[in-house]
Amino acid sequence: MSFVQRLSRRKQPARARGVGRGAPSWEIVAVFLLPAFLLYTVFMIWPLAQSFYFSLFEFKGLARGAFVGLRNFRELFTRYPVNEQLPRAFLHNIYFFVGTMLVQNTLGLLFAKLLYKPRFGKRFFQTVYTMPYLISALVVGYLWSLMLNPLFGPVNRLLKAVGLGALARPWLGDPATALPAIILANAWQWVGFPMLLFSAGLANIGEDLREAARIDGASRWRLFWSIELPLLLPVIGIVTVLTFIGNFNVFGIVWAMGGVNGEPAGATDVLGLVFYRTAFRGGVDAFGLASALAVLMFVLIFGVSMVMVNLFRRWEEGLK
Amino acid sequence: MSVYKVKSARRIDLVTLGTQLLLWGYAAIVLGPLLLVVNDALRPSRDIFRNPLGLATSISFRSFVKAWERANFNVYFFNSLVITVAAVLLATAVSALAGYMLGRYRFRGSALLSAYFLAGLMLPFRLAIVPLFLLLNRLGLVDTRIGLILVYAATGIPFSIFILSSFFRQLPQELSEAARIDGAGEFAIFGRIMLPLVRPALATVVVFQFVPLWNDFFFPLVLLRSTNKWTLPVGMTRFFGEFQTDWSTLFAGLIIMTLPLIVIFLLATKQIIAGLTAGIGK
Numbered sequence: 081m082s083f084v085q086r087l088s089r090r091k092q093p094a095r096a097r098g099v100g101r102g103a104p105s106w107e108i109v110a111v112f113l114l115p116a117f118l119l120y121t122v123f124m125i126w127p128l129a130q131s132f133y134f135s136l137f138e139f140k141g142l143a144r145g146a147f148v149g150l151r152n153f154r155e156l157f158t159r160y161p162v163n164e165q166l167p168r169a170f171l172h173n174i175y176f177f178v179g180t181m182l183v184q185n186t187l188g189l190l191f192a193k194l195l196y197k198p199r200f201g202k203r204f205f206q207t208v209y210t211m212p213y214l215i216s217a218l219v220v221g222y223l224w225s226l227m228l229n230p231l232f233g234p235v236n237r238l239l240k241a242v243g244l245g246a247l248a249r250p251w252l253g254d255p256a257t258a259l260p261a262i263i264l265a266n267a268w269q270w271v272g273f274p275m276l277l278f279s280a281g282l283a284n285i286g287e288d289l290r291e292a293a294r295i296d297g298a299s300r301w302r303l304f305w306s307i308e309l310p311l312l313l314p315v316i317g318i319v320t321v322l323t324f325i326g327n328f329n330v331f332g333i334v335w336a337m338g339g340v341n342g343e344p345a346g347a348t349d350v351l352g353l354v355f356y357r358t359a360f361r362g363g364v365d366a367f368g369l370a371s372a373l374a375v376l377m378f379v380l381i382f383g384v385s386m387v388m389v390n391l392f393r394r395w396e397e398g399l400k
Numbered sequence: 401m402s403v404y405k406v407k408s409a410r411r412i413d414l415v416t417l418g419t420q421l422l423l424w425g426y427a428a429i430v431l432g433p434l435l436l437v438v439n440d441a442l443r444p445s446r447d448i449f450r451n452p453l454g455l456a457t458s459i460s461f462r463s464f465v466k467a468w469e470r471a472n473f474n475v476y477f478f479n480s481l482v483i484t485v486a487a488v489l490l491a492t493a494v495s496a497l498a499g500y501m502l503g504r505y506r507f508r509g510s511a512l513l514s515a516y517f518l519a520g521l522m523l524p525f526r527l528a529i530v531p532l533f534l535l536l537n538r539l540g541l542v543d544t545r546i547g548l549i550l551v552y553a554a555t556g557i558p559f560s561i562f563i564l565s566s567f568f569r570q571l572p573q574e575l576s577e578a579a580r581i582d583g584a585g586e587f588a589i590f591g592r593i594m595l596p597l598v599r600p601a602l603a604t605v606v607v608f609q610f611v612p613l614w615n616d617f618f619f620p621l622v623l624l625r626s627t628n629k630w631t632l633p634v635g636m637t638r639f640f641g642e643f644q645t646d647w648s649t650l651f652a653g654l655i656i657m658t659l660p661l662i663v664i665f666l667l668a669t670k671q672i673i674a675g676l677t678a679g680i681g682k
Contacts, residue, residue: 103507116498123554130531214661216615332617374527
């Protein structure tokens with residue numbers, strides 16, 4: 081069971097065979113649990129919680145000033161330049177999510193399906209497709225910005241070499257193609273991830289079910305649409321939620337390909353960059369504003385992923 | 401049945417052909433840029449600009465030396481290594497302890513505590529950077545490697561506890577009971593009997609923390625200021641500005657940064673796949 085499902089299903093799993101009956105004394109329990117609890121709470125949960133509190137205060141540099149209520153939130157939508165950058169970046173993150181779902185996750189499903197049957201080179205293809213996941217998002221971004229360079233980039237050269245020179249263009253310099261190029265580079269890096277998840281999901285579907293469908297005369301296509309796809313719904317749910325979280329946190333690859341301002345002319349600006357700029361390139365009272373933005377993004381990312389988890393669970397139950 | 405097979409034989413062949421084309425085609429899209437990076441790091445920039453698609457005619461490692469020495473990669477590499485290794489060890493150690501307790505015993509609040517740790521898997525942690533910066537500033541840990549190590553270790557805890565506690569849970573009860581009868585205390589049972597048995601899970605956890613920490617760009621960008629403390633990703637941003645016109649060195653830099661991960665990938669493909677698909681399947 082995945083952690084997403086674990087979070088959404090409040091039911092306790094059946095008592096596993098190894099679980100002990102009597103817990104040791106509380107001192108021993110504390111010694112085992114405290115180091116992780118403290119580290120995790122002090123450096124992760126506490127700062128996250130503080131963001132909510134800080135968003136209601138005014139800041140002068142590093143010093144927290146007076147309580148200002150919701151002023152920081154209001155300023156996000158009224159003060160230039162953040163009021164103009166925010167809606168645009170939000171839209172770009174949505175493009176990013178939709179584009180990734182359409183390209184990366186569809187390809188991932190296709191590859192998982194093609195590599196489901198034991199075939200020659202199965203492991204080779206799985207390994208190759210997963211490999212770029214290891215590379216830093218920043219490195220992937222820089223690599224593709226060199227690949228797409230208008231003058232010396234191999235992509236344009238290759239297009240010219242095969243007679244498609246008309247398609248060659250400054251991919252990252254043109255506002256129309258810059259964001260799609262980044263989405264594709266990101267998909268190039270991550271496609272192995274949905275592929276592996278879908279492969280595991282396909283392996284979980286019983287072979288007898290497929291056999292029964294085949295005996296009933298179902299074509300491959302029919303088998304895929306009517307049997308495999310519905311049974312993959314839990315995995316599709318996980319992939320969708322994780323893609324959403326990943327895409328709304330995207331940062332390094334956009335920085336490498338579009339710079340801190342999301343060039344050209346903000347065409348690749350995303351929420352992660354707006355947040356960074358607001359917090360650390362913003363001016364003296366930046367921290368309050370940035371905390372307010374953090375709260376909004378937190379509510380958006382966490383809230384939407386929770387809604388998605390529930391929607392998928394209800395959909396799954398509806399199919400049963 | 402056999403008639404059906406004969407009729408569809410040609411169609412099946414087309415499907416197989418299409419499948420092979422697709423699989424090899426995409427493999428080329430993945431491998432092409434990677435091979436190009438290696439090829440171009442081994443030839444001088446002059447050659448790259450003259451013939452972007454050409455092969456390296458003679459092999460030279462001069463660009464690697466240049467990136468390593470003149471572009472400070474020796475310093476960045478050392479920092480990345482120290483910070484990543486320390487953070488992974490710290491997080492794994494504390495997670496093994498906590499994962500053992502949460503996996504083996506039920507006590508008051510244990511379910512709540514498990515959920516508390518698990519929640520970290522879904523929290524967009526980078527959004528906490530402002531309070532985190534102020535906290536580290538108060539502790540005097542901004543622009544120190546220790547500060548970054550502590551932050552990184554904290555981020556690794558949810559996944560590590562998730563994996564380790566589920567492995568500890570599956571170990572048979574008889575083992576610890578036999579040891580207890582022999583007079584072993586809780587720490588001895590944990591250290592000498594249980595921990596060695598979850599070694600595969602420990603490997604998954606270590607590999608799986610190492611990769612994102614090695615690659616992380618956001619936290620060192622904000623938390624480290626002195627260039628002599630920078631890690632590879634932050635160093636990379638300056639490097640790409642400075643060596644803009646020296647593509648060969650740029651490619652060499654990309655390789656240096658990725659090399660340790662390639663070594664890990666070759667050593668631990670199984671653990672990586674296990675981690676990516678954690679929780680799905682059996």
